[in-house]
Amino acid sequence: xxxxxxxxxxxxxxxxxxxxxxxxxxxxxxxxxxxxxxxxxxxxxxxxxxxxxxxxxxxxxxxxxxxxxxxxxxxxxxxxxxxxxxxxxxxxxxxxxxxxxxxxxxxxxxxxxxx
Amino acid sequence: xxxxxxxxxxxxxxxxxxxxxxxxxxxxxxxxxxxxxxxxxxxxxxxxxxxxxxxxxxxxxxxxxxxxxxxxxxxxxxxxxxxxxxxxxxxxxxxxxxxxxxxxxxxxxxxxxx
Numbered sequence: 001x002x003x004x005x006x007x008x009x010x011x012x013x014x015x016x017x018x019x020x021x022x023x024x025x026x027x028x029x030x031x032x033x034x035x036x037x038x039x040x041x042x043x044x045x046x047x048x049x050x051x052x053x054x055x056x057x058x059x060x061x062x063x064x065x066x067x068x069x070x071x072x073x074x075x076x077x078x079x080x081x082x083x084x085x086x087x088x089x090x091x092x093x094x095x096x097x098x099x100x101x102x103x104x105x106x107x108x109x110x111x112x113x114x115x
Numbered sequence: 116x117x118x119x120x121x122x123x124x125x126x127x128x129x130x131x132x133x134x135x136x137x138x139x140x141x142x143x144x145x146x147x148x149x150x151x152x153x154x155x156x157x158x159x160x161x162x163x164x165x166x167x168x169x170x171x172x173x174x175x176x177x178x179x180x181x182x183x184x185x186x187x188x189x190x191x192x193x194x195x196x197x198x199x200x201x202x203x204x205x206x207x208x209x210x211x212x213x214x215x216x217x218x219x220x221x222x223x224x225x226x227x228x229x
Binding site: 003004009031035041044045048056058069091093103104105106107108109 | 138149151156157158159160161164205216217218219221222
């Protein structure tokens with residue numbers, strides 16, 4: 001069964017460093033998403049991406065964040081200068097289509113720890 | 116605006132007994148509602164979804180949920196718990212307007228004892 005994969009599973013970085021989190025969505029999916037979950041808090045939407053551009057983003061997704069689909073398979077989230085409060089589990093998801101009825105398939109997550 | 120409240124952070128049951136995980140939502144538009152499950156070190160897996168068809172929705176692994184508009188609830192149930200059901204469960208709402216995003220509840224950890 002096709003699945004979304006994410007690498008690495010755990011990333012430790014120093015405050016101020018740049019990190020890139022990688023995702024491989026399901027191959028025929030067209031919509032891609034990033035979510036994060038700070039320990040003990042809700043899963044929060046960050047950004048959605050379609051047709052090589054951001055279609056929606058939350059207030060969390062400020063200028064230190066960026067997303068890219070550098071090739072036909074990968075979808076990346078970059079944090080330019082990490083802060084302590086960026087420590088969280090980051091989930092990538094993909095769906096065949098947009099809209100409320102379409103299931104989003106989630107990856108296992110990358111746990112980011114900022115020291 | 117949309118929001119989700121999962122009323123219990125933890126639910127403990129014995130194997131073979133019924134499971135009830137409670138969820139209330141609010142939404143400005145007709146919503147889609149989902150339950151996702153997360154086992155340790157695994158991704159979020161869709162259990163079931165409500166998309167304005169039948170109000171009683173059947174999902175995988177014997178789970179079902181009933182959409183009650185008058186109560187703004189979407190509680191998840193299973194008649195008989197299995198040890199493998201132990202996991203974290205998330206109730207999720209999505210307004211059916213354009214590219215609307217998923218809004219998650221805080222999650223309910225289901226503990227199943229032998």
